[in-house]
Each structure stands twice: as C-alpha cells, then as structure tokens.
Amino acid sequence: xxxxxxxxxxxxxxxRAVEPFFAAxxxxxxxxxxxxxxxxxxxxxxxxVTFGMPFxxxxxxxxxxxxxxxxxxSTEIAAYVEQLTPWRHVTNTSxxxxxVRVARIQFNYTFSVSYPNAEDVTLEWGxxxxxxxxxxxxxxxxxxxxxxxxxxxxxxxxxxPQVYVLLxxxxxxxxxxxxxxxxxxxxxxxxxxxxxxTNDAIATWPGYTERDHAQHNNFFSLINEDDAxxxxxxxxxxxxxxxxxxxxxxxxxxxxxLRSGNFKHLREAVRNCTFYKGKLYSNTTTPAxxxxxxxxxxxxxxxxVDSKYSYNECLxxxxxxxxxxxxxxxxxxxxxxxxxNAPNSQxxxxxxxxxxxxxxxxxxxxxxxxxxxxxSAARSRITTQTGHLIWHQNGAAGTSPAIxxxxxxxxxxxxxxxxxxxxxxxxFLASSWMSVLLQDAMIRAYAFTEDTNIAxxxxxxxxxxxxxxxxxxxxxxxxxxxxxxxxxxxxxxxxDVRSTGEEEHSLEVAAAxxxxxxxxxLTGAPDPAMKTMADHCYxxxxxxxxxxxxxxxxxxxxxxxxxxxxxxxxxxHRPSGSLSWLMNQSGGAANTAPTITPVANxxxxxxxxxxxxxxxxxxxxxxxxxLTVSASSSNTTLVPNNPANLSLGGSGAGRTxxxxxxxxxxxxxxxxxxxxxxxxxSANTQFTLTVTSGPSAPAFGSTPPTSATAGSLxxxxxxxxxxxxxxxxxxxxxxxLTLNGNTLSGAPGAGDVxxxxxxxxxxxxxxxxxxxxxxxxxxxxxxPGESGGGxxxxxxxxxxxxxxxxxxxxxxxxxxxxxxxxxxxxx
Numbered sequence: 001x002x003x004x005x006x007x008x009x010x011x012x013x014x015x016r017a018v019e020p021f022f023a024a025x026x027x028x029x030x031x032x033x034x035x036x037x038x039x040x041x042x043x044x045x046x047x048x049v050t051f052g053m054p055f056x057x058x059x060x061x062x063x064x065x066x067x068x069x070x071x072x073x074s075t076e077i078a079a080y081v082e083q084l085t086p087w088r089h090v091t092n093t094s095x096x097x098x099x100v101r102v103a104r105i106q107f108n109y110t111f112s113v114s115y116p117n118a119e120d121v122t123l124e125w126g127x128x129x130x131x132x133x134x135x136x137x138x139x140x141x142x143x144x145x146x147x148x149x150x151x152x153x154x155x156x157x158x159x160x161p162q163v164y165v166l167l168x169x170x171x172x173x174x175x176x177x178x179x180x181x182x183x184x185x186x187x188x189x190x191x192x193x194x195x196x197x198t199n200d201a202i203a204t205w206p207g208y209t210e211r212d213h214a215q216h217n218n219f220f221s222l223i224n225e226d227d228a229x230x231x232x233x234x235x236x237x238x239x240x241x242x243x244x245x246x247x248x249x250x251x252x253x254x255x256x257x258l259r260s261g262n263f264k265h266l267r268e269a270v271r272n273c274t275f276y277k278g279k280l281y282s283n284t285t286t287p288a289x290x291x292x293x294x295x296x297x298x299x300x301x302x303x304x305v306d307s308k309y310s311y312n313e314c315l316x317x318x319x320x321x322x323x324x325x326x327x328x329x330x331x332x333x334x335x336x337x338x339x340x341n342a343p344n345s346q347x348x349x350x351x352x353x354x355x356x357x358x359x360x361x362x363x364x365x366x367x368x369x370x371x372x373x374x375x376s377a378a379r380s381r382i383t384t385q386t387g388h389l390i391w392h393q394n395g396a397a398g399t400s401p402a403i404x405x406x407x408x409x410x411x412x413x414x415x416x417x418x419x420x421x422x423x424x425x426x427x428f429l430a431s432s433w434m435s436v437l438l439q440d441a442m443i444r445a446y447a448f449t450e451d452t453n454i455a456x457x458x459x460x461x462x463x464x465x466x467x468x469x470x471x472x473x474x475x476x477x478x479x480x481x482x483x484x485x486x487x488x489x490x491x492x493x494x495x496d497v498r499s500t501g502e503e504e505h506s507l508e509v510a511a512a513x514x515x516x517x518x519x520x521x522l523t524g525a526p527d528p529a530m531k532t533m534a535d536h537c538y539x540x541x542x543x544x545x546x547x548x549x550x551x552x553x554x555x556x557x558x559x560x561x562x563x564x565x566x567x568x569x570x571x572x573h574r575p576s577g578s579l580s581w582l583m584n585q586s587g588g589a590a591n592t593a594p595t596i597t598p599v600a601n602x603x604x605x606x607x608x609x610x611x612x613x614x615x616x617x618x619x620x621x622x623x624x625x626x627l628t629v630s631a632s633s634s635n636t637t638l639v640p641n642n643p644a645n646l647s648l649g650g651s652g653a654g655r656t657x658x659x660x661x662x663x664x665x666x667x668x669x670x671x672x673x674x675x676x677x678x679x680x681x682s683a684n685t686q687f688t689l690t691v692t693s694g695p696s697a698p699a700f701g702s703t704p705p706t707s708a709t710a711g712s713l714x715x716x717x718x719x720x721x722x723x724x725x726x727x728x729x730x731x732x733x734x735x736x737l738t739l740n741g742n743t744l745s746g747a748p749g750a751g752d753v754x755x756x757x758x759x760x761x762x763x764x765x766x767x768x769x770x771x772x773x774x775x776x777x778x779x780x781x782x783x784p785g786e787s788g789g790g791x792x793x794x795x796x797x798x799x800x801x802x803x804x805x806x807x808x809x810x811x812x813x814x815x816x817x818x819x820x821x822x823x824x825x826x827x
Contacts (some may be wrong), residue, residue, distance in 0.1 A: 015743075018521040018585050019326045021447070023174045023181055024593070024681050025058035025099075026633065028126025028672060031639065033070075034106055034166040036090045037111055038145070040164055041627070046108040048143030050323040051165035053103045053123060056175035057087045060100045060125055069130045070121040074636060079107040080134035084323065090373050090382055097374070101176060104323040109163065116167075118263070127634045140323050147271060149237065151224065157278045158271050161322060169261035173577075177320055178258055179371075179447035182577040183584070185260040192264075193220040196560035197551040204542055208580040211507060211538075214545045214561075215256055215573050216265075217232055222569050223268050231293040231557035236566050239271075242297035242309060247570025250314035251274050254321075255574050266321070266365055273318040277330050280310070281337075292330075292337025296622065297772040307341040310334045312368045313574075328372075335369050335378065338362040346388035346803055349399055352420045356434035359389070363773050364441040371448065386445050389438070389711045390415065390453050393460060404426050407492040411464030413438070414491045423488035423496045432468040432485035433505035433571070435461060436512040439573040443515060455519050462516020462530040467493045469533050474501040474538070483536035485509050503540050504568060510537035510575035514583050521587045532584065593595045593681040594619035594627055596673060601687050602659070605694020606666050612649060612656035615685070616673045624653035628676045631657055635669035638662060638691060646671070659689055666691045669783070697768025699724035704761075704775045708748050710784045715745040718761065726763040734761060737777075748779045755779070 006429055035049060053068070062069075062083050070077040084104040089095040105123070117465040124474035140161070147158040169184040186209040187562040194217055205213065220226050222244070224235045238244040256262075281293045285301055293305025312334040315327040319728050342362040343354045363385045370378040392413045396403055403414050412430035417423035418429065439461045446454045468489040471481045484506050488497035513534035520527040548562040563569050598617045604610055617627050631646040633639035639646065639661050649656040659671060668691070702719035714737070730739040742801040744761070757776025764770035 004681050006208050012081050015230070018518060018587050019181070019681070021181075021450075021522070023056050023540045025056050026126075026682070027059055030122050030124040030127075030648050031168050031171055032633070033123050034118050034261075035109060035121060035261075036164040036166060037113075037115050038160065038162055038164070039149075041111065041114060043111045043114050047163050048106070048138060048140075049109050049165060050104065050106045050138075050140035050143060050161070050164045051107055052084055052320040053167075054172070054320065055100050055103065055125075056174065056176050057095070057101070058099050060103070061098070062086070065100060065103055066129055067124075067126055068103060068105065069124045069128060070105065071124060071309075072109075074640065075246065076130070076302065077107045077109070077121065078132040078134050079105055079130065080137050081105050081130070082137065085320065085372055086374075088371060088448055089371070090379055092450070100511065100660050101371075102320045104137070106134065106140070106323070108134075117464055127632065128636065129669065132779050133608045139325075141326065144324070152275075153273065156239065156275055158266065158275050159326075160270050160274070161165055161324075163264055164263060164270075166263055167321075168264065168359070169259060172258040172261060178255070179444055179575065181581050182259055182576045183580040185216065185256075185262075189213055189216050191262060192560075193217055195393060196553075200546060200549040200551050201217050203546060208538065208583060210542050210545050211576070211579065214260075216260065216262075217561045218569055219253065219265065219268075219563045220561050221563045222566065226559040226561055227554035229557065230559050230702045233693065235463045236563075238566070240296070242294060244566035245276065245294065245296065245309060246567040246576055247259070248314055248412050249567075249570055251311055251317065252570040254314055254317035255577050257321075260316075268745045269314070270318060271321060273314045273327070276744065277315060277327050280330055280333055281305070282330070283333055283336075286326050288336075289336075290331035291340075292305075293337070293341075305337060305341055307338050308361055310337040310365070311361065312365050316372050316809055317366050318695035323488055325415040328816045331369050331372055332375075335365045335375075338365045339381075343491065344388075345385040346397075347392050347396060347413065348764045351419055353421070354415050354420075356413060356431055356438040359385070360434070360437040362443045363389070364444060365440075367441065367444045367448065382388065382445055382449065386442065386449070386454055386457075389442065390457050393457055397782075402489060404423075409467045409489075409491060409493045411460040411462065412468075412489070412491065417488065417496065424490075424570055426428070427496055428491045429496045430464065430491075431488055432465055433487070433509060434573060435464065436508045437571075439512050439515065440642075441492050442638055451485045452523070455523050459523055459525065459527070460518040462520070464489075466530055466533045469497070469509065469513075469537055470495065471536075474498075474500060476500050477503065477540075477543050479543070482540040482543065484540045485537070503544060506541035506544065506573065507572045507579070508536045510541060510578045510580040512584070513537065517587070518582050518585070518758040521585075526587060528587070531583070531587070538579070538583075593683050594618045594622070594675045594677045596629075596675045596683050596685050598685045599657070599671075599673065599687045601690070603690040603692060604659075604661070606661070606691055607663055608694065609658055609660040611687070612658050614650075614656050615673065616653050617655055618653055619675075619677050625651060626678060629655055630674050630676070632672045632674070635667060635671070638665045638667045638669045639671065639689065639716060661689070661691045666693060670673060693723050695767045696721070696723045698726035698763035698765050698771040699762075700771055700773050702742070704759075704773060704777075706775055706777055708756075708779045710748050710750045710753050710779055711781055713745065714777065715743065718744060720763045722763065722765045722767065722771075724765045724767070726765040726771070729762045731760045731762075732757060734777075744798045748782065750812075752779050 004044050024496045058407050062475050067079050068081045083100050084102040086097045144161050147160055148154050152158045173182040173184045175181040177325050189212050196335045199753050214556040236244055240504050250273040257265040279295045281290045290301030291307050292310050294309035297303040305340050312331040315331050318327050335818045342358045345359045346353050366378045366381045369375050414428040417427050417429055418425035425428050442457055468485045469483045473481045475482050484503035486495045486498045487502050490496050491571050492732050504524055509750045513530050517530035527690050553560045599613050599615050602610050632641050645660050647658040668690050670686050670688050671689050674682050676682045699721050704716045708714040736748045755776050758774050761773040
C-alpha cells in the first residue's frame with residue numbers, strides 16, 4: 001500500500017496546478033516521423049506513404065496547410081496535403097470548422113533499409129511554404145497489402161499499409177485524437193514484452209507507472225504473443241469468439257498506441273480494426289435493423305443484434321492515423337445499429353431494458369460520427385442524448401414511480417434492477433463500472449460542446465463512484481482491506497450487488513474518479529475526496545497487477561501475463577488513458593502560461609553571428625529553471641534548425657540565444673523563441689534576423705592594361721568591391737589620361753610615346769586599409785600609314801582633314817539631289 005499522504009507531501013512541489021482541458025495551440029513546429037516498412041519490402045524502390053497528422057485545436061487553418069512540409073534532412077519531399085477532418089463544435093460556430101484537426105499527408109519514399117529497421121523524416125508546419133507538392137491524392141490502398149501471415153489468413157480479409165508512420169508519443173498523447181489529454185507511456189517501458197519474473201518482483205512501481213507496464217505487457221497476451229509455450233486452449237480466441245471484442249478490443253489497442261508511439265501497438269490496432277470492420281454487417285444487410293451489428297456475436301442477422309458490440313471509435317482512429325478511406329462508411333453503420341437497437345437514452349420506469357453501458361456506447365457512436373463527418377443528425381442527437389442523461393442524473397423529474405429524492409446519493413443514474421438484468425429487481429440502483437463507460441462518453445461529448453451542464457454531470461458522477469467504493473478484505477488478492485466498488489449500489493448508498501471480482505474494475509473507476517475531481521476543480525466546486533478515493537482504487541489495481549503475473553505459467557501452458565476475461569483489457573485501458581495526467585495535478589488555481597521577454601530585430605554581416613541575445617522567462621507556478629526553452633527558424637536555408645545555429649544558453653530566468661547563420665548565406669529569417677511550462681502551456685516571442693553582406697574593405701577585382709598605342713583609345717574599366725561602395729582616386733596620370741567614375745581612359749598622341757607612370761589608383765571606403773594598384777603604361781608609336789594623311793601631319797590634323805573632305809562631298813551630293821526638285825517647283 002502506498003503512503004499516499006507522505007508521497008503527496010514529498011511530491012507537492014512537482015505537482016502541477018489543474019490544467020486546461022485542451023492543450024495550447026501550436027501554430028508552428030516540427031516533429032520526427034518514423035517510417036517503418038513491413039516485411040518483404042526491398043530497399044531502393046519508391047513506396048507510397050499515407051498517414052494522418054493530428055493538430056491541436058486552433059493551431060493550423062486549412063489555408064496554412066500550404067506550410068506543412070516533409071523533409072528528409074534539409075531536402076523537401078514532394079507531398080500531397082489536405083484536410084481530413086476539421087475541429088468541430090456542436091454549438092460554437094466560431095470554432096466549428098475553423099482549424100484543422102487531422103491533415104492527410106501522402107508522399108513517396110525510397111528506403112535504404114528493410115524491416116525490422118526504420119528511417120526518420122521531419123514534418124514541419126507554420127514556418128516555410130511547401131515548394132514541392134504532389135498534384136493529387138493516390139488511393140491510399142495502393143500502398144497497402146493483404147496480411148496472410150499467422151494468425152491471419154486470406155479469408156480474414158485483413159490489410160495493412162506497407163509503410164507505417166509512427167508519430168512521437170508525446171504528440172499523440174496530447175489529446176488531438178482522443179479528445180482527452182494523457183501522459184505518454186513511461187520511458188522505462190520496453191518496446192517488447194518485458195520479463196514477467198522481473199516485473200513480478202516489483203510490488204509497487206513509482207507513481208502510476210505500474211499501469212503503463214501492465215497496459216503494454218498484457219497487450220501481448222491479447223494477441224497471443226505472451227510466450228511460445230502457451231497452449232491453444234489458453235490463447236485468446238479473437239478470430240472465432242465475440243467475447244474478446246466487448247469494450248472495443250481494437251479501440252483499446254489504439255489507446256495504447258496513442259500513449260506509446262510503438263510500431264507493434266499500431267500495427268496490431270490496424271490489423272484488428274480491419275478484421276473487426278469486416279465483421280460488421282454492411283448497409284446492404286437484410287434486415288436493415290442488423291446493419292452495423294457484429295457478426296461474431298450475432299451470426300444470424302435476422303435473429304437480432306447486440307448493439308453493445310458495435311463501436312466506431314476504433315474506426316475513427318484507424319481513419320485518422322492511416323488516412324484509409326475503407327472504414328469511412330462503416331462509422332454510419334455503427335450509429336444506425338445503436339439508434340435502432342440500443343435502449344432509449346431517456347430512461348423511463350416503463351422500459352424493459354436500460355443500462356448505463358448501452359446508452360454510453362450509443363452516445364459515443366454519435367459523438368464520433370459528428371467528430372469525423374460533422375453529421376447534422378448526430379449533432380442533434382448529442383444535444384438530445386446528453387440532455388436526457390443530465391435530466392436522469394437530476395432525478396428524472398416527472399416519472400412515476402419516481403426515483404426517491406430523500407437520502408439519494410447524488411451522481412448515479414438510478415433504474416430498476418429488473419431493467420439492468422442484475423440486482424434486486426424492484427430496487428432503484430446503478431452500476432458503478434458501467435457508469436464509468438457513460439462518464440467516458442460524456443467527457444468526449446464535453447470536448448465538442450464545452451457544455452457546463454455536461455461538466456457538472458462528470459463531476460457529480462464522482463460522488464456516486466466515491467460512495468460506491470468501499471473497503472473490505474473480501475477481495476481475491478488476499479492481505480488487508482482494499483477499496484473497490486460495488487457492482488450495483490442502491491440510490492441510498494446501500495450495496496445491492498458486491499461480490500469478489502469487482503476489484504478488477506479498480507483501474508477505470510480510479511480514472512473516472514480522477515476525471516470527476518478534475519471537473520470539480522474546473523467548475524469551481526473542488527472535491528478533494530474524489531481524488532483521494534481515486535488513489536485508494538488505484539492501490540487495489542496496483543496490487544492486482546502483481547497478483548495476475550505468473551512467471552512460471554508458460555511451463556504449464558498458461559500466459560505469464562494473465563488477462564481474464566479477455567474483454568477485461570478493453571474495460572480497463574480504453575477509458576483510463578488520462579489517469580496519470582489527472583492525478584499528477586495539484587488542483588487549486590488554474591495553471592497559467594509562462595512569460596518570455598521580447599528580443600529586438602537583429603542585423604548581422606554574412607559569416608558572422610549575433611553573439612548572445614539576452615531574454616528572460618518566468619512562470620507563476622514553475623521555477624524559472626524548470627521551464628523549457630526552444631528556438632526555431634522560418635528560413636532553414638539561412639538559419640538551420642539545429643543547436644549549432646540556434647544555441648541556447650543561460651539558466652534560471654536569464655536565458656540567451658546565439659544565432660549563427662549558415663556560411664555564405666544572406667537574407668532574412670523569423671526566429672521564434674518558445675518557453676514551455678510543466679503543464680504544457682507555452683508562450684513565444686519572435687524577431688527578425690537580417691543577414692547582409694556587411695562592411696568590407698575595398699579590393700580590386702580587375703587588372704589594368706599596361707600598353708597603349710599613339711593615336712588609339714586606351715580604356716580601363718576598373719572593378720572594385722567593398723561595403724560601403726569604395727571611392728576611386730588616381731595620382732600620376734599623364735595629361736592624356738582621365739579618371740571618370742570607374743573608367744580610366746584617353747588617347748595618347750605621337751608625342752606621348754614612351755612610358756607613362758607610375759600611376760596609382762586608390763580605392764577607399766573607410767573600412768580597413770585602402771586598396772591600391774600601381775602600374776605604368778607603355779605607349780608605342782602608331783604603325784606607318786596609320787596617320788591618315790601626308791606631310792607628317794598629326795593624328796588630330798588627319799582627323800580634321802578627313803572631316804573636311806567628307807563635308808565637301810556631302811555638300812556636292814545635296815546640290816545634285818536638289819536640282820530635280822527645283823525644276824519641278826519652277827514648273
């Protein structure tokens with residue numbers, strides 16, 4: 001048994017204040033994607049890769065998908081990017097459809113490795129526009145293959161992508177897909193099944209990490225990979241029996257992947273989901289009342305179907321994570337099954353059948369359909385059904401006979417035992433662990449309504465669960481007393497059905513109590529007793545995990561990690577993913593975002609750095625040293641996003657950033673500094689870095705001609721560099737030579753034959769030492785006959801003589817040409 005109070009005191013400084021339901025939007029960023037090929041794919045051949053990228057609410061608009069890029073190193077990969085699903089809202093039109101929830105991304109990739117190895121690429125958003133795009137979407141199934149390796153055969157019709165795209169667990173756990181924030185799986189959990197003897201020897205793990213190890217290791221028993229010595233009768237019969245599918249087997253596997261980022265977890269979730277979808281009665285089924293039913297449970301559709309085996313949560317996760325359209329229509333089938341076969345969400349004493357579980361899966365199916373498709377009928381049913389459940393929790397006013405109000409424990413949805421099929425037939429009672437399923441559906445409904453009445457429903461459910469959790473020694477684990485729930489409790493708190501085995505529901509009850517406590521804080525009606533009871537229930541679960549580990553079991557043909565019944569994995573782990581995220585909060589004042597001071601715009605010369613740029617960070621809840629600071633560049637050609645170019649320094653509140661642009665690069669980049677607190681809230685500041693050529697000393701880039709001919713033009717176009725632009729001056733020029741701007745020119749005469757110089761050209765701009773060129777020009781005499789006249793006349797005289805001759809000739813021609821015109825005029 002953990003020493004709860006002692007631990008609470010020890011951990012108090014590290015606990016976070018209650019955090020917002022939604023994680024803060026991230027308008028820009030990048031994550032690493034792991035591309036995992038399946039067996040049999042040879043390297044060197046382009047493979048079609050399709051996946052869904054989830055974004056937090058408010059992070060990216062549809063237009064901003066133009067800034068979603070896939071990079072291999074610094075090289076952009078041509079990609080097709082589209083909105084697969086927007087963030088929706090039942091009532092708030094300003095949020096409904098305003099930002100992207102899941103983007104479908106497709107590209108071609110050529111591996112240099114093969115299974116079991118993988119390769120990484122980077123996904124970037126909110127920084128640079130994509131420069132290379134694919135023109136259209138290729139059917140994602142073009143990159144899929146049928147699975148025919150054990151335990152699957154062709155008749156199972158199980159398919160999977162040839163390339164799985166794994167997202168970081170810190171990203172998938174943040175709540176964009178599950179609509180509930182979670183902590184990632186503990187880093188101490190191995191990628192493969194862990195040694196049961198090692199785990200069995202650890203009675204209690206730190207915090208809530210025993211749940212993490214159990215969620216991972218029990219998964220291998222679920223897929224019959226616990227131990228090769230486990231015999232067939234002790235393996236999970238998931239291909240032939242309906243029982244393992246209750247509580248959404250595939251959905252529970254997706255829930256595990258969202259916390260782990262593990263290839264094996266995602267692969268089995270996808271395979272199980274495609275198998276499950278193939279067992280749902282399609283929309284062509286007769287009778288129509290069977291559409292969406294699960295054929296393993298009800299092999300004869302005409303005999304009716306059991307709606308509690310019909311789920312679309314796993315179908316939604318499959319669609320969002322793989323971009324595969326094959327499951328899209330099946331989500332409607334599930335809702336049709338629920339609406340046709342599940343009991344009315346509005347309880348009545350006259351109903352023959354009503355359970356929290358059945359109406360929970362009905363509401364959940366409608367919420368999921370609205371999330372994916374924005375279905376208007378589903379939107380309306382969410383409002384109607386949540387209203388019915390709130391009315392029921394309030395006491396179901398107007399019913400007769402009425403649920404007694406005197407002595408009624410608030411929070412439960414009481415109904416007759418006869419309607420439930422368990423407990424005293426004439427008593428008003430409610431089921432504890434089935435209420436967890438109902439609360440789970442209402443939490444999902446809250447995410448897309450933010451209805452304060454739903455928030456109150458979730459909070460009040462914890463009061464019922466707290467009273468239903470009682471301490472005794474009648475549990476199967478042995479030892480001292482443990483808290484665990486009644487199966488059925490009457491409206492006045494009296495246990496109606498309390499039996500050995502109900503302790504197996506301790507994990508999900510603990511999570512539900514934690515959610516109720518969280519909403520008590522969120523709604524301003526804090527109830528710490530709920531959190532205390534959540535810890536008590538987790539203690540029972542903690543002990544139960546070790547109770548069911550059998551390190552020597554395989555020697556007798558049994559699993560080492562026992563899961564009994566098989567459906568237990570779904571009831572435990574699908575609704576409890578947020579447990580540690582909730583319990584590691586302290587309550588009280590809400591967490592507030594950290595602060596960061598601005599940095600002024602910067603300008604540096606090429607091949608230089610900024611030097612340390614100082615800024616400060618702070619937070620109302622966290623110590624400055626606990627805050628995480630990151631930096632990113634909008635122009636990765638100019639300033640690559642790596643520590644060598646964006647070097648963070650300092651400590652505590654005083655931090656620094658030194659920006660070192662890439663060698664030889666000029667231009668501008670927006671540098672974003674982001675500070676993140678322990679509660680995942682962030683703040684950022686931006687500044688512009690401009691890289692110019694910079695001040696530079698003058699330098700000549702040309703060589704002067706050093707020879708000239710008398711009577712011919714000499715010209716030297718001077719090339720000189722430097723910033724600012726250098727000024728040229730000359731000394732030692734002969735009379736015939738002139739400096740005009742950057743040109744030195746002139747024509748020497750016959751009397752200038754010889755050497756002119758030395759000539760000194762000087763370039764100066766105030767930077768460094770002026771540059772000089774010192775040279776002489778040798779003037780040669782013109783060749784004989786080049787003067788153009790006799791009698792030893794000079795070149796200028798020859799020019800004048802030739803000009804006069806041309807003038808006399810032109811005058812004569814003009815007179816001849818004018819004579820006919822004059823004669824015509826005289827006539």
